[in-house]
Amino acid sequence: MSITxxxxxxxxxxxxxxxATNYLYMTYNGDEHDIAFDDKGTLVLGSGVYRIGSSVEFxxxxxxAIRTLREMxxxxxMVNYNxxxxxxxxxxxDRLYFEELSxxxxxxxxxxxxxxxxxxxxxxQIPNTLALKMGQSxxxxxxxxxxxxxxxxxxxxxxxxxxxxxxxxxxxxxLTSQEDALAFCAEVGYPCLVRPSYVLSGAAMNVAxxxxxxxxxxxxxxxxSQDQPVVVSKFIEGGREIDVDAVAQDGRVLLHTIxxxxxxxxVHSGDATLMLPPQTISDAELDLVTDxxxxxxxxxxxxxxxxxxxxxxDGAVKVIECNLRASRSFPFxxxxxxxxxxxxxxxxxxxxxxxxxxxxxxPLGDFVGVKAPMFSFQRLKGADPSLGVEMSSTGEVACFGPxxxxxxxxxxxxxxxxxxxxxxxxxxxxxxxxxxTLPTLQKLSKLGYNLFATEKTAEFLDAKGVPVTLLxxxxxxxxxxxxxxxxxxxxxxxxxxxxxxxxxxxTNYAMRRLAVDYGVPLITNxxxxxxxxxxxxxxxxxxxxDSSADPSSRGNAxxxxxxxxxxx
Numbered sequence: 189m190s191i192t193x194x195x196x197x198x199x200x201x202x203x204x205x206x207x208a209t210n211y212l213y214m215t216y217n218g219d220e221h222d223i224a225f226d227d228k229g230t231l232v233l234g235s236g237v238y239r240i241g242s243s244v245e246f247x248x249x250x251x252x253a254i255r256t257l258r259e260m261x262x263x264x265x266m267v268n269y270n271x272x273x274x275x276x277x278x279x280x281x282d283r284l285y286f287e288e289l290s291x292x293x294x295x296x297x298x299x300x301x302x303x304x305x306x307x308x309x310x311x312x313q314i315p316n317t318l319a320l321k322m323g324q325s326x327x328x329x330x331x332x333x334x335x336x337x338x339x340x341x342x343x344x345x346x347x348x349x350x351x352x353x354x355x356x357x358x359x360x361x362x363l364t365s366q367e368d369a370l371a372f373c374a375e376v377g378y379p380c381l382v383r384p385s386y387v388l389s390g391a392a393m394n395v396a397x398x399x400x401x402x403x404x405x406x407x408x409x410x411x412x413s414q415d416q417p418v419v420v421s422k423f424i425e426g427g428r429e430i431d432v433d434a435v436a437q438d439g440r441v442l443l444h445t446i447x448x449x450x451x452x453x454x455v456h457s458g459d460a461t462l463m464l465p466p467q468t469i470s471d472a473e474l475d476l477v478t479d480x481x482x483x484x485x486x487x488x489x490x491x492x493x494x495x496x497x498x499x500x501x502d503g504a505v506k507v508i509e510c511n512l513r514a515s516r517s518f519p520f521x522x523x524x525x526x527x528x529x530x531x532x533x534x535x536x537x538x539x540x541x542x543x544x545x546x547x548x549x550x551p552l553g554d555f556v557g558v559k560a561p562m563f564s565f566q567r568l569k570g571a572d573p574s575l576g577v578e579m580s581s582t583g584e585v586a587c588f589g590p591x592x593x594x595x596x597x598x599x600x601x602x603x604x605x606x607x608x609x610x611x612x613x614x615x616x617x618x619x620x621x622x623x624x625t626l627p628t629l630q631k632l633s634k635l636g637y638n639l640f641a642t643e644k645t646a647e648f649l650d651a652k653g654v655p656v657t658l659l660x661x662x663x664x665x666x667x668x669x670x671x672x673x674x675x676x677x678x679x680x681x682x683x684x685x686x687x688x689x690x691x692x693x694x695t696n697y698a699m700r701r702l703a704v705d706y707g708v709p710l711i712t713n714x715x716x717x718x719x720x721x722x723x724x725x726x727x728x729x730x731x732x733x734d735s736s737a738d739p740s741s742r743g744n745a746x747x748x749x750x751x752x753x754x755x756x
Contacts, residue, residue, distance in 0.1 A: 196212065198212070198286070211286065228304045229282060230264060231297065231301065231307070232254050232265065233268075234268030234276075235273075243583050245519050251280060252528055254281045256535065263282045291321050294318060306327055313513075343360075347419060358422045369420050374399075378402075379395045379423040382405045382418060395576070428452065430477055430499070433447070433493075435493050439488070442532055442545045443549075447464040447559075453499045455576065461716060476500075477500075477505055524557035556591055558589070561583075566705065573710055596719055612640065626652055628717055639656045640656065640657045640658075659673060663695070674703060675706060682699070682708055700712065
């Protein structure tokens, strides 16, 4: 016996007049369809609910795809279940289904609508995860084949492919047992990265600095990744991470951009601050990036959008991963380059003609684009506001400027960050207390900012001749106390550079959390702090007040001027 659902229209007028909008849903509580299925269309899978790892950036991609389909004269059928998205506006597509993005429901809609193909590469990770099973269910997936999508998503298959085509990558091994993983890490040396397959936003991805940490992370990764393999690879410290957004057709790259992370490798690309075009990557390294991109596009026979993360260090470039779908930075790349990547990708996946390749990879104008992450830690009670390989941001902003410093400062302020009036609290873990860190702190002091620090950091700064005031942890019951200064509003910026494996793990967490709860700007990455200090210096921003003045009396030039006026 065949049990199938029926398509019903949501009554948007409460039965006062016949419903005319195409808000649709499926139900087994019916005996006829409310609409006719007279023409075939292209099914587009959206991103679902907004959440960490998948937000409005993917909805921009979905909307660009359905608009392009309609421009091409093709019927667009959208499946999404978040009413707050633009893709679920009734006039954006020909048919709109408020339905979950599950294999069963997608197959029902595909069959009833008689769709010609399905686009899975514009809605983020969930549609991509369905691709292989959809292909096995005789659904035509537009663009890159489901088998190749699986090859890129499966860490083991992807790493094996890279070895086959001669693409350099960090030393890796697929997990077969905990003993093998421990032996591998002992062989290549810690730290090592645990990388599950088919996960959103780096879920359960962690950097292990010891055998004890590795054991715990392996258990977590196995639970999240379930039947998919977990790969353990050597983690390269101090490398520059690079993002590539690209569109290909039949393995030939049509257009691409190369962005550089402000942060060193180890911060998820969704939480990283991106600069486009790259500012410190050499031409030789950029050539290696381009070569790897072209090799992967050909090896995976890519048609449509794809994104890559790579790492550059000491003249060598290694690939980290490749996603055969749009990434959250596609809107940023499109706006900086002045070309809609998704429009080109949709035409490549649906159109028959060979599209021309665009040689340009940087902005037409003389400017730099900077994308900065947005966080919602104030609304996430108890969350640790620190950056790592698992994504934490809930959005992003992008700003343009004549140079990287101008664009960076605009982007930071656009996230809601207030520039410090005078007092900056600093806490640095032991391995960061060195001559690489010192110039940034000296620069802030020369700009007129009062530096406050925790015990070990204060000793470090004092030994280097940098004026500093010691603040004590609350549990020491000594004065002056960090908690009192932050709660009174006497600290205007917190630099907290300490990893989660510090002996003061709970105290450091409490300090980060206290800053967030009291609305004090918090920077937890050394490279971002360096860029921030350089940007303040380049913009000629300083406290401008005698260091002995009362904190509450100190001002900042930007406080009395709008962002627009400041940058005119």
